[in-house]
Amino acid sequence: MVTKILNIMKLSNKNLLILFIFFKNNNIICTLTNVKGNPLNWATVGTKKMRGTKKITTSSITNTTKLLYNYSTKINSTNIYLKIKGTNKSKLFFIKSLKTIGFTILSIQENLIIPHNGCKKLRTRRI
Secondary structure, eight states: OHHHHHHHHHHHOOOEEEEEEEEOSSOEEEEEEOTTSOEEEEEEGGGGSOOGGGGGSHHHHHHHHHHHHHHHHHHTOOEEEEEEESOOTTHHHHHHHHHHHTOEEEEEEEEOOOOOOOSOOOOOOOO
16 A cells, blocks of 8 residues: 555655544544654644543644644645544534645545444254
8 A cells, every 4th residue: 555655655756644543432533644654743623722522622623734734834735544443423523624625535444343233143953
């Protein structure tokens, strides 16, 4: 995956970033990295002194996306690849807020850890 991104970066001459978003029950952790995987900046929903259930509100999510956008404009790169992990009800709103602030999302990769019950077990035969 990283080699694909490196080839695209050579062809397009754009500054590309990878944004890792990890959704937990009470928090959202965001990490901006370069294409090689070195972390450049990180932000959580709790960085603006919000605690408890206030962390998952729309205003706190827009504040964290603004923090990430301000840092990426300093580097002169707003093209990002998204890698999302975890489940949360505000996942779609987070992606929409990234688009409205000014990020150009090139691709979205989602890693869910939830099992979907797998294969059905065979019944034991009763005689």
